[in-house]
Amino acid sequence: MIGLIGGITAPWFSELFGITAKQEDPVAIANTFIVFTTMFFVGITALLVIISYFFTHQFIISKELKEAELVNGLKEKLQSEEGIATELAKAALLNPKISEEIKKLITEVAVDSKPKENQRIKKDLYIDKGEIKND
Structure with a gap:
């Protein structure tokens, strides 16, 4: 009699206290994994965009400063050395x-x-x- 009661209640107890997952759990776990993985990659992408923007901005500023420095140096050379001024004028006239x-x-x-x-x-x-x- 105890065996009969144990056999009838065993599926119910195994489902209630068992280690095995329900049918919905693997799908929910997969969906959760997909969502969190997507959020992780979006976060990394946003971080890379911000870092790239910062580096691009710094590159532009340093490039403008370098160009201004080179132009000022060229002006000083043109005022002090006649040969360079003549060569630059000849090169400009070719355009x-x-x-x-x-x-x-x-x-x-x-x-x-x-x-x-x-x-x-x-x-x-x-x-x-x-x-x-x-x-």
Whole structure:
């Protein structure tokens, strides 16, 4: 009789106190694992984005400082050494856009500096109807 009662109640006790997992538990565990793994990778990705942004920002700042330093050094060299200035001007004139811009600037300066009618050139000279005359 005790064996019969033990046989009938054994499945209920094994389910209640047993070590074996229920049918839903493996799916829930897998879903939880997937969610936490995804959250972990998203966190790592966000951290990498923030670090990359910081390094990019620092690189840009250091690059701008280096460029400013190089330009100032070049200006000093151009003012002190004529050979470097001549070579740089020749190299700049090889670029068609720069040479056209320089031609425009020279033309503007030449037109602006051209003496006007009745304008004194020197103390005793002036222009009258296109002719230079003395006082």
